[in-house]
Each structure stands twice: as C-alpha cells, then as structure tokens.
Amino acid sequence: MNSNNRYHPIRASSLRALERSSNKISKKVGQRPIGCRVGRDPRIIDLCRTLPPTWDVDKAFGCDEEIIGNMNETKRILTPLLAVDAVIFYAGGIVLIQRDNPPFAGSYALPGGFVEIGETVEAAAVREAREETGLDIELLGLVGIYSDPARDPRGHVVSIAFLAQGKGDLLAGSDARAAQIFSLHSLPELAFDHGEIISDALALDNQIKVE
Numbered sequence: 250m251n252s253n254n255r256y257h258p259i260r261a262s263s264l265r266a267l268e269r270s271s272n273k274i275s276k277k278v279g280q281r282p283i284g285c286r287v288g289r290d291p292r293i294i295d296l297c298r299t300l301p302p303t304w305d306v307d308k309a310f311g312c313d314e315e316i317i318g319n320m321n322e323t324k325r326i327l328t329p330l331l332a333v334d335a336v337i338f339y340a341g342g343i344v345l346i347q348r349d350n351p352p353f354a355g356s357y358a359l360p361g362g363f364v365e366i367g368e369t370v371e372a373a374a375v376r377e378a379r380e381e382t383g384l385d386i387e388l389l390g391l392v393g394i395y396s397d398p399a400r401d402p403r404g405h406v407v408s409i410a411f412l413a414q415g416k417g418d419l420l421a422g423s424d425a426r427a428a429q430i431f432s433l434h435s436l437p438e439l440a441f442d443h444g445e446i447i448s449d450a451l452a453l454d455n456q457i458k459v460e
Contacts, residue, residue, distance in 0.1 A: 329396070329405040333374040334361035334443065336450035337386055339415035342432050343447065345439070346381050346425035352402045353440035355426070359447070361408065362423075370409045378413065382428045383420030386413040390457060392450045400442045410446045412453050 336359060337344040345357040360381040364373040371388060378386045392410040400406065421428035431437065436447065 329398075329407045331364045331370070332361060332406050332408045333364060333370050333377060334359040334395075334408050334410045334446055335374045335378050335386060335388075335413045336392060336410065336447055337378060337382070337384065337413045337415040338454075339384060339419065340430050342430040343436070344382055344384065344415060344419065345429055345431055345437070346421065347427040347429070348440060349424050349426040356440040357429075357431075357437045358440040359410070359443045360425070360428075361410075371411070374409075374411045374413070377423075378415070380423040381421070381425040382415070383422055384415035384417045386415050388413050390453055392446060392453055395442055395446060397442065408441075408446075410450070412450045412457075 344360060346360050348354055348356055348358050360378045361374070362377040362381070364370055368376070374388060375386055378384055389412040392412050394407065394409050396407045398405045400408070419428050419430065433451070436444070439447070
C-alpha cells in the first residue's frame with residue numbers, strides 16, 4: 250500500500266499505540282485520558298473518523314461526545330465492504346486455499362480478501378494472491394461482481410472476481426492454512442459463493458479462447 254496515503258488499515262496494535270500517546274499528551278495538558286471519554290489528540294480524532302461505520306466507537310475506543318457526533322454523521326451512510334477474489338489457473342488446475350480463520354475455517358476457497366484504502370481492486374487481487382499463495386498473477390479478465398447481501402455470514406461484502414494466470418512457486422501464506430492445485434473435475438466443497446464464481450470464470454475462459 251502507498252505509504253503516502255493519509256489513512257492506513259487499522260490494526261489493534263496501532264490503536265493501542267495511539268491511545269498510549271494520547272494519554273501522555275492528555276496528562277500534559279490537564280485533560281483526562283482518552284479512555285475517560287475526553288481526549289483531543291488530532292491523530293486520535295482522525296483515526297476515529299476512519300473507523301468502519303458499524304463500529305461502536307465509544308465502546309471500542311472511548312472517543313468523546315464530539316467525535317461520536319462526527320461518527321453519527323458517518324453512520325447515516327452505510328455501504329458494503331469491498332473484497333476481491335481470484336480464479337487462478339496454474340499448473341493445469343485451479344489454485345485454492347484452505348481457510349485458516351472463520352467463517353468457513355478449514356474449507357477451501359479462492360484466494361482473495363478485502364481491498365485496502367487507497368488501493369485499486371486490481372492491485373488488491375494481485376496482492377492477496379501473492380500473500381496467500383506466493384504466486385504472481387496476471388489478470389486475464391473480470392469474471393463478475395458478486396453482491397448478494399447473504400453471501401458472507403460476517404455481513405454485506407461485495408466481491409469483485411478476476412480470472413488470472415499464476416506463475417512462480419506455490420506456497421501458502423497469510424491467513425491460508427494450505428494452498429493447493431485442484432483439477433477442474435475434482436473441486437472440493439467451497440466456501441462462500443466461490444463455486445458460482447469458478448463456473449462463471451470457466452465460461453469467461455471459454456469465451457476468451459473463442460475470441
């Protein structure tokens with residue numbers, strides 16, 4: 250991700266570090282710590298404004314009433330999360346990862362994940378493939394956009410799926426328990442709606458070959 254972007258993915262360690270920093274600053278200026286609902290470190294304020302709208306900011310981070318008021322403005326606009334998936338052709342088959350985390354822990358799925366702030370969906374697909382399979386991929390085409398609100402048990406997640414060709418050495422990484430090559434004729438039971446995505450990807454591949 251471009252380090253010049255103003256906002257970065259929020260991690261628990263970053264929240265703790267900023268909270269400690271805010272507490273120190275608050276003590277110097279005579280304010281109560283951020284955990285006591287008062288704290289006006291501008292970095293904390295900016296961070297709270299970038300939290301997903303479904304977060305309970307007050308409980309999650311102790312932001313004060315002014316910040317919560319700003320978040321209430323944001324909460325009026327609720328949008329789905331954005332993800333990417335890649336159907337990767339490699340070594341005569343399709344690459345699938347075995348998920349290490351819920352939902353569908355232990356099940357096989359397409360390599361993919363959430364798009365980061367400041368990142369294109371194409372770049373996200375390439376990054377996620379590299380992180381989860383060790384492969385560099387060439388995107389061959391857009392398979393489709395999958396937006397059924399019920400497709401992900403965690404909530405409404407829209408996925409943009411790509412057809413891709415992989416190269417390099419296959420190696421599971423990131424949150425993948427394993428990365429394997431499967432024949433088109435012996436695919437395992439798949440998580441989410443990834444069976445539908447693969448079917449659409451094969452149709453796209455046949456269309457590309459005809460053209």
